[in-house]
Amino acid sequence: MTGKLTIVGLGPGAPELMTPAVAEVLRAATDLVGYDTYLDRVPDTNPAQRRHGSGNRVEIDRARHALQLAAEGRNVAVVSGGDPGVFAMAAAIFEAVETGEKSWRRLDIRVEPGVTAVLAAAAAVGAPLGGDFCVMSLSDNLKSWALIARRLEAASRGDFVVALYNPTSRARPHQLADAFALLRQWKPADTVVVFVRAAGTAETQVHISTLAQAHTAPADMRTLVIVGAEATRLIERPDAAPWVYTPRSERGPQ
Amino acid sequence: MTGKLTIVGLGPGAPELMTPAVAEVLRAATDLVGYDTYLDRVPDTNPAQRRHGSGNRVEIDRARHALQLAAEGRNVAVVSGGDPGVFAMAAAIFEAVETGEKSWRRLDIRVEPGVTAVLAAAAAVGAPLGGDFCVMSLSDNLKSWALIARRLEAASRGDFVVALYNPTSRARPHQLADAFALLRQWKPADTVVVFVRAAGTAETQVHISTLAQAHTAPADMRTLVIVGAEATRLIERPDAAPWVYTPRSERGPQ
Numbered sequence: 001m002t003g004k005l006t007i008v009g010l011g012p013g014a015p016e017l018m019t020p021a022v023a024e025v026l027r028a029a030t031d032l033v034g035y036d037t038y039l040d041r042v043p044d045t046n047p048a049q050r051r052h053g054s055g056n057r058v059e060i061d062r063a064r065h066a067l068q069l070a071a072e073g074r075n076v077a078v079v080s081g082g083d084p085g086v087f088a089m090a091a092a093i094f095e096a097v098e099t100g101e102k103s104w105r106r107l108d109i110r111v112e113p114g115v116t117a118v119l120a121a122a123a124a125v126g127a128p129l130g131g132d133f134c135v136m137s138l139s140d141n142l143k144s145w146a147l148i149a150r151r152l153e154a155a156s157r158g159d160f161v162v163a164l165y166n167p168t169s170r171a172r173p174h175q176l177a178d179a180f181a182l183l184r185q186w187k188p189a190d191t192v193v194v195f196v197r198a199a200g201t202a203e204t205q206v207h208i209s210t211l212a213q214a215h216t217a218p219a220d221m222r223t224l225v226i227v228g229a230e231a232t233r234l235i236e237r238p239d240a241a242p243w244v245y246t247p248r249s250e251r252g253p254q
Numbered sequence: 255m256t257g258k259l260t261i262v263g264l265g266p267g268a269p270e271l272m273t274p275a276v277a278e279v280l281r282a283a284t285d286l287v288g289y290d291t292y293l294d295r296v297p298d299t300n301p302a303q304r305r306h307g308s309g310n311r312v313e314i315d316r317a318r319h320a321l322q323l324a325a326e327g328r329n330v331a332v333v334s335g336g337d338p339g340v341f342a343m344a345a346a347i348f349e350a351v352e353t354g355e356k357s358w359r360r361l362d363i364r365v366e367p368g369v370t371a372v373l374a375a376a377a378a379v380g381a382p383l384g385g386d387f388c389v390m391s392l393s394d395n396l397k398s399w400a401l402i403a404r405r406l407e408a409a410s411r412g413d414f415v416v417a418l419y420n421p422t423s424r425a426r427p428h429q430l431a432d433a434f435a436l437l438r439q440w441k442p443a444d445t446v447v448v449f450v451r452a453a454g455t456a457e458t459q460v461h462i463s464t465l466a467q468a469h470t471a472p473a474d475m476r477t478l479v480i481v482g483a484e485a486t487r488l489i490e491r492p493d494a495a496p497w498v499y500t501p502r503s504e505r506g507p508q
Contacts, residue, residue, distance in 0.1 A: 158408025
C-alpha cells in the first residue's frame with residue numbers, strides 16, 4: 001500500500017503554538033480529516049486539497065474514513081487539537097486499525113506531536129506541574145464513573161498534581177463538583193486549584209481557588225482544571241494575579 | 255521594572271518540533287540563559303545577543319542569574335528542552351523568585367510551552383497515552399525514594415499509564431530496575447513497557463517489552479520509559495515493529 005496517514009496536533013489554539021512539522025504535514029496532505037472546529041483552524045493554502053469535516057463524537061467513523069482514504073493511496077492528515085495522543089484522535093485511529101481491514105496494517109501511519117492543553121494551561125499561571133503529575137479526562141462517555149473515582153483516589157494518595165481534561169459538559173454538569181468532593185476526602189482543603197479557560201489562545205482566562213472553595217468556580221468544555229499537590233503554592237504579586245508553582249524538591253523551595 | 259524573562263521549551267530535539275512562538279522569543283532576546291547542551295541547539299542569528307551557558311544541576315544559580323539580568327532591564331530567554339514546566343527550568347525560576355529579591359515579583363515573567371518528551375515518545379510508537387496517565391521523574395536528587403515508591407504504587411493502583419522521565423543515570427544505575435520491581439507487585443507481568451531513546455530527534459530508537467522482561471532492557475539519560483495500563487496493547491504488523499496503543503474505552507477497542 002502506498003497511502004499515508006499522519007495524525008497531527010494543532011496545539012492549543014494560537015497558530016504560533018503549532019509546530020512547523022505539523023504545518024508541513026498539513027501543507028502536503030491531499031486530504032484533511034477531522035472535527036469541523038479543528039479543520040476551521042487550518043489555513044486553506046492548497047486548492048487541490050479535499051476537506052472531510054465531521055461533528056464531534058464520531059471518532060471511530062472518522063478514523064475508518066481516514067484509513068479508507070489512505071488505503072486508496074491518498075496522503076491523509078487527521079487533525080486533532082492539542083496533541084493527537086492525549087484524549088484525541090490517535091487512539092481512535094489505532095483502534096480502527098486493530099478492528100478493521102488487515103491490509104490497513106501495511107499503511108504508513110505516523111503521529112506528529114503537539115502542545116497539549118495542560119502544558120499551555122500550566123504556562124499561563126506559572127509552573128504548577130513542577131513535580132510529578134497525572135492527566136485524566138473526567139468524561140464518562142468511554143469509562144465508568146467508578147474508574148474515574150478510583151483514579152482520583154489513587155492520584156490523591158500519591159500526592160500527584162492532577163490535571164483534569166473535559167471537566168464538565170452540558171450532558172454531565174455535576175461531574176466536576178463530584179470530582180472535587182472526592183478529592184476533598186484525600187487532599188487538604190487548602191490545596192491550590194487552578195481553572196484555565198482557552199489556554200494557549202488570545203482569550204485565556206485564569207481563576208485561582210482552593211479545593212475547599214473550588215466547587216463554586218465556573219468551568220466549561222474549554223476549561224482545563226489543575227488540582228495541586230500538597231507542595232503547590234502561590235507567589236503573591238503587587239497589582240497582578242499570583243503565580244502558581246510546585247517546587248521541584250519535596251523539601252520545598254531551595 | 256522594565257526587564258522581561260521568558261522561560262521557553264525547545265521541544266524534544268528536532269528543530270521542526272519547536273513552536274514559532276519560542277523561535278520568536280529566542281530571536282528577540284538580548285540574553286539567553288541555559289544549560290550548555292540546550293543553548294547549543296539555538297541558532298546563532300543575533301550577533302548582539304549574549305549567551306550565558308552553564309553546566310547541568312545548577313538550576314537555582316542559573317535562575318537567580320537570569321532574574322538579575324531581567325532586573326537590570328534585559329530581555330532574557332531561559333532555555334529548557336521539551337516543555338519548560340515539566341522537569342525543567344520553570345519551577346526553578348519561580349522558586350528563585352519566591353526566595354529572592356522582593357522586586358523580582360514586579361518583573362514580566364512568562365512561560366512559553368513546548369512539546370515535552372513523553373508526547374514525542376508516545377508518538378514514536380502509536381498512542382500509548384490514549385487513556386489517563388501519570389508523568390514522573392525517577393531522579394531522587396530532589397525527592398526521596400520513599401516518595402517515588404509511594405507514587406509508583408498509587409499510579410499502579412489507579413491503573414494509569416506511567417511515563418518515567420530520568421529513568422537512570424551514572425549516579426543511580428539501579429533505580430529503573432528497582433522501579434520495575436515495585437511496579438511488578440501491582441501491575442500484571444504482561445503489561446506493555448516501551449523504551450524510547452532520543453524521542454523527537456533523527457536518532458529515535460524504540461524497544462518494546464513487558465514488565466516481566468523489562469529489567470533486562472537498556473535505558474540511559476535520554477530514554478523515556480512508558481509503562482502501560484492493563485488495557486495497553488500491541489498491533490502486530492508485517493515486516494515492522496508493532497504499534498502500541500491504549501484504547502479510549504475501558505471496554506477495549508470499539
